[in-house]
Amino acid sequence: MPSKEWPVVWAAVREERRALIDDLTALRPEQWATPSLCPGWDVHDVLAHLVSTAKTTRWRFLRGMVTARFDFDRDNAAGIARERAATPAGTLAEFRRVVDETKTPPAAPATRLVEAIVHGEDIRRPLGISREYPIEHVATALRYQLKTPAAMGGGKQRAEGSRLVAVDSGDAAGSGDVVRGSGLSLLLAVSGRPVHPDEFTGEGAAAFLSRLAIAD
Structure with a gap:
């Protein structure tokens, strides 16, 4: 049964997603290729990962892990490949579309808030963007x-x-x-x-x- 805290957590997740969209809207084309704090991922990759996880249900997560032979890195790479559009603008448009999603793998909704903030910093810090997080x-x-x-x-x-x-x-x-x-x-x-x-x-x-x- 959903916890009474879930609506509060999901409201925070949506707020963080929208704040990231605002920051990314003004990026110059070359900034999307900036290496993020995630080794091997650039800014565009991290955004594609956020799109993928926003769409990930419990069943989709389990199917993906089976396909990836229970290798988290392989599963993440598959998600990025699936959701990274031909252009950053396309990926950002898809992130806007899923900004209010409340899907989650078999984990607490707080994991989505961790992801929104930490991956937000994976993007912002290399770009020199600061955010005053609540x-x-x-x-x-x-x-x-x-x-x-x-x-x-x-x-x-x-x-x-x-x-x-x-x-x-x-x-x-x-x-x-x-x-x-x-x-x-x-x-x-x-x-x-x-x-x-x-x-x-x-x-x-x-x-x-x-x-x-x-x-x-």
């Missing part, structure tokens, strides 16, 4: 990532041994030496994205960054 959106995504194993796309293991404190939301989780940073920086770090050392303070910051480097 703190509550980031906090929801971070809480989900911190309780989800890395094998399932989460960041639980990356956070082990640290007391993570989001200085903007006031959320704190874990035990160990304190690591302070914005909720967004912490979310990206535990999601396996590159972060700058200056994004963190606290007595546990250096050890946290070292563990991230080893894990990735």
